[in-house]
């Protein structure tokens with residue numbers, strides 16, 4: 001099905017709003033992409049800016065918990081891998097802020113909103129990294145959950161977001177493997193190392209399930225976001241996919257997931273799992289998690305301490321442009 005003509009021109013004025021809406025609806029229905037210059041409903045633009053900004057903020061804040069281990073990584077090889085991974089996350093943040101800019105958002109304004117608590121970032125990055133196995137578990141579980149959630153976003157209806165997600169997912173896939181490889185190495189090590197891995201799994205498993213967002217019936221945005229093709233699946237479906245993927249990986253690794261209710265359900269063809277503590281999720285996303293204050297304080301300091309770099313780069317770019325003109 002192809003989209004109808006852009007607009008029925010009116011002899012005496014601007015495009016017919018009904019025709020614009022009709023073309024937008026037809027583009028979505030045909031599974032085609034909306035691009036920055038296309039007309040789009042205000043709600044679609046607003047939802048995209050909200051989701052893309054939250055996603056970008058998550059990538060940037062997500063550098064902190066692992067960045068804490070850069071100086072303490074146990075070998076040059078582990079340090080090089082971790083450094084590359086943390087740099088990748090910075091790159092993901094940049095692609096995503098650039099995608100938000102195509103919708104008219106201003107990057108500095110989005111950062112201010114994050115720091116002032118007016119925009120969210122993923123709940124997962126409000127938990128501390130207490131031992132080195134946390135780096136491996138973040139790779140395996142957190143990046144694993146991110147992949148489950150983000151691969152469908154490569155088919156999101158907004159072109160710049162979908163294209164950014166393709167590269168991001170490829171890199172996340174490397175991140176997940178390096179995490180799993182690190183954990184496999186530790187599990188082949190001493191009893192103390194195996195205990196560190198189990199401790200990290202115990203602390204990160206439940207928060208990783210919360211990354212997919214509230215249950216569908218409590219998700220105010222899902223239905224409309226799916227109708228617009230921004231999201232392709234509901235939060236619960238993706239969470240279930242993640243559990244189904246992770247349970248055999250945990251068994252292969254030799255760790256126990258901290259949920260006695262995990263059991264294979266032959267009838268549904270999925271693993272059953274226990275009840276998520278949604279009160280904890282709400283606390284964390286409203287700013288009262290174990291590391292929220294620390295994460296935001298550090299982001300604020302980074303913005304303020306580095307303002308001179310932005311100023312210098314902007315002034316240099318202006319001078320170059322003037323010289324070229």
Ligand code: 3HC
Nearest residue numbers: 055058120121122123146210211212213219220221222285
């Ligand atoms: N953490 C923080 N806030 C969350 C959240 C979470 N885990 N899950 C949901 N929320 C927020 C929503 O943003 C929404 O907030 P708002 O309406 O006040 O803005 C509210 O809770 C209700 O949730 P909904 O389900 O209605 O929201 P969405 O439809 O936006 O779905 C989502 C939530 C599934 C996270 C969706 O936004 C999404 O797929 N986002 C893109 C992926 C993303 O942002 N991932 C973050 C992790 S990035 C990452 O993991 C980096 C990697 O390096 C590991």
